[in-house]
Structures are given as C-alpha cells and as structure tokens.
Amino acid sequence: MKMLPSVVVPGHPDFEELNRIRDGIFAIAGGNTEIQDAFPQAVRDAIDFVLDPIRTGRTEIRELDNVEKTFVGLKIEHYVRDILGAPKGIRDLVIGSRDVDIKNTLDNSWMIPPETYRDEGPCLVINSKEDESRCWMGVILARESYLNAPNRDGKRGVKSGAVENVLWLVEGAGYPPSVWRAFDMAAFRELRKVQPGTARAAEFFRQNLEKPVPREVVEALLFDQDDPMKRLRKNQGARGVLGPEGIALLSDTFGNGVLQELDRGKLPPRTFMAIAPRNDRERKTLMQIGAIEE
Template sequence: MVQLWRMRMLPSNVIPGHPDYDALAKVRDGVLALAGGGDHVHQAFPGAIRDAIDFVLDPVRTGRTELHQLDNVEKTFVGLKIEHYVRDFLGAPKGMRDLVIAGQDVDIKNTLDNSWMIPPETYADADPCLVITSKEQESTCWMGVMLARMDYLNAPNRDGKRGVKSDAVRNILWLVEGAPYPTSVWRDFDMGHFNRLRKVQPGTTRAADFFRSNIDKVVPREVVQALLHDQLDPLKRLRKNQGARGVLEPEGIALLSGSFGRKVLHALGRPEIPNDAFLAITARTEEDRQTLLSLNAISS
C-alpha cells in the first residue's frame, strides 16, 4: 500500500467542472462558515495537529516524544483527538457520521501512516469525508474534503474498509494544503541523554546536568516538567538555593528564566525568551563575564 506521508501530496483537480466540485464546495463552504473563515482555519488547525500528537505521546509521564514510539492502537488515538478538536473548533453537531456540515453527514478520517480507511457505511452512498494527514518530520499538514466514490478506493480489507487510491488524492478539495504546524519542542534535544537523566537522583543534579549539556538552547517549561517528572515541585529544582542555578553559577553558567532573565539578556544584547521557558548561558567574552558577575547571574 502506498504510504501517503512518504509521497508527494498531489495537487487537487477539483475545480468548477469537476464532477465532485459542487458537492465538495458545499461542504467546504460549510466548514469555513462554521470556522469563521479560511484565515481562522489556517491559524487554528495546524496547532490542533501538534496538540493531538503531544497529548497521546504524553512526554511528561512517558518520556516518549516521537510518533514511531506509539503502537498502532495509540496512533488511532491521535486521530480521535484530532476529530474531537475539529468538532469542538467548528462547533458542528454529531449526526449519523462524525459531523453534520451544511446539512450533510460527514466522516472525519485522519492518517499518520497509510491511506485513509473508509468504512462501508460511508462509501455505500459516496458520502463526503473530511480527510486529514500530516508529515511529522516536515511538520506540515493537510485537510480537505472528498467523496467516498468506489472509483477512488482500493479493495476492502477484512473489516470491509477501503483505502483511498494514491492517484485519487487529486479528487480532494483542499482547505489546508501543506501548512506548517509547530515543530516538536523536543527536536533540538538529545533524547537518549534526556531519558537517561530522567532516572538520575537527586532532581537538582539531574537538572544541572541537563542544562550543562544544553547551553544556549531555549528549554520550554514542559521539557523541564518531563525531565523532573517525579518531583513534587519541579521548578524548585532550578532555583538558586539548593537548586540547579546554585550548582551552575560557580561554573560560570547562568540559568535564566524568561520571566526573570530579561535584564540579563538585555544587558548581554541577547533576544528575550518566552516567559515560561529557561535558558542556560555562559559568557562569550570577558565583558560578558563581568556583566554576568555584576548582575549576580554567576559566581566569581
């Protein structure tokens, strides 16, 4: 079976004059009306993809950060979360299928690996489907509408479901086409080292080792929470007194937070970081070192 996420998504042939255009345009316009316009769809939908993937991975509790670490059942949960996010975002009621849009029952189908699988009750009458896919390595996503015509589908599997033929992708009317979604916050970190550190005790040593290994990398709050997953007060392990900041300062490493590090970053001419993020830095020059000393960001 052709894997959609490894192939180039084909451009749509669905324009006025295409046999499916009128039916699909009606569903598309219904989606856009519920969403408040195309701009709103492009703003909200990509973030929902990221949220759904991270919700199922659950890095804070499990330490898993990549889709290949999920089993097949868990991957279906990603699709279910996306379905829920889309339904809540549109505010569309649930009918005989997943959604009622423009007076029609519409199935939502998501895939991470293979073709969308269409059930018999949907292709029996060539009902419309809202199809969704994403490429995690490229952080791009698609959402479109298609009719479940038999001509577009492969032979049924044991459950009677049929996959969409690779060349039938041209019969999808795209609402979102190759849009970027937020990249994983974990992508810049050595996850092998990270998961080994999750077992290190005490938590302060663990935090100090992590930031010592990730100088000049912005560390989001959720990464700290996952690193210190077994601590009642994870952020306490980053403080100066009996925390990682106190361990790192004598080494010339300043551990800054977005909310309390602005003064230091400004003095060094460095960009600000988000309020809920953290950053370990060292002096690049002797002038930087003196600045850090004067601001009590490091110990002499």
C-alpha cells in the same frame, strides 16, 4: 501518499458540494484563520499525547506500534471534533445538512468504509507527516472513480492520483516539532527522581547548556513541586546554584536582549536557556547583569 494540489475549483463536478461543506466548517469553527491556527496545534498535541514522552521516553512516531498509531489518528479526530464543535450524526460530524466522515492517516491512504462510499458521501480527510512537521485537512467525496478495490474489511483506499480531488481547508501547514526531541529522555526521567527540586533543576540545565527549554519541559521536570518556577530563581533556586559556577540561566523575560547581544538569538515566550560565557567579553556582560559571579 503524496498530497497533491487541489483541482476542485468552480466547474469541477464536486466543487459546489465540497465548497458548501468547507464554508459550513469555517462558519462553525469561527473562520479560516481559526482553523489554520488551531488544527496544526491539535495535530502536535495528539501525537504527543500518544507518545507520552515523559513516561515512555519516546519522542518520534516511528517508535509507536501500529495500534498506537491508530490511537494518534483517533485522538486527532477527537481534537478536530472539539475544534469544530459540530454535532455527531450518523457519521462523525453533521455539517449543515450533511453527515461527514472523518478519516485520518499518518501517510498512508485514507480508508473509506462501505456505508460512506455506497452513497459517495463526503469525508473530512486529514494527513500529517511527522518527519516534515506538516499537516493537511480537506474534504472529498467518496466517488467510485476515486477509490481502490475493497480490502478484506470492505474498506477502500483513496487512489494516490485522486488526492487532487480533495478541497483543502488546511494545506501543508507547519505544526510545532516535538519539544522533547532536543532532550535525552532517559536522563530526563532519571533526573525527575532527584531531590530537592532546586538541585534537580540545576543539574538539568547543566546537562542542557545552550538549549532552549520551554516552560512545559520545566514543569514536567519539576512535576512534584508546588511552585516549579520558584526552583529557577536566584534566591534558593537554580540561578543561585548555577551563577557561582559561571552558568547563566536566562529567559525570554530576563535575558533576551543579552542573548541577542551575545549572538544566541531570541527566545520564544515562556522559554529558558542556560549558557556559559565563551570568552572574557561574554563573561563581563553576564556579570554586569548579575547572571553569573566571579
């Protein structure tokens, strides 16, 4: 389903009611900025929760079955309810004096139940497109003219052309792509069996040279270690193992300047990367900071 720009502006028959609901949502959530920040991350977290990459090795929604895709929607709804902190009423949320349904889709139509469309009630609708890492959240009234014919369960989908009658709160916001897509998850799960932890960490970075590695990946790799970050240090850690091999293990706090000097870019916070020098100049630079040895 294509997400269309909203035509709900002053003068539109739904504007006053939907705008009141939107303002009510912003008020209880702490404002527009808070929603723009929290909602995209909630989508990412919900998808990863169901994918469960560490245990299953899956990193993409297409690897889920239909039941699991339903779980993604439910988890997004739960996270949104937590973000808003709104009470549950007859429907999913109470915003001001209105009961509001939450409906989520992973790119199909939102399915509106009879108890909502009978009264042309409001719905908080959510859409996420994993292939684009973009998400939408808005409010719409379940008007007869906006809906398709009922299915066997009596639910009615929103017509593709009626999407323009959604008043958007979040429109096409980017959310973080899965950090796990960059890694061979079968190899990752095998490495989690390796002991001791320092050897495990060193082998992981050998296998993933030049790849930014978020701290959460390191913590998942070293899940059984009391102090996972200790396994990356120079003394009795992966840096001490890799340095003599000519591999530098750098981080955003130890090495961003050098990485930029070596045309590797800048690492985001809480991220690590192992690199091997590509020429004598790089080798000399990494030796000067003690990242590698002769």
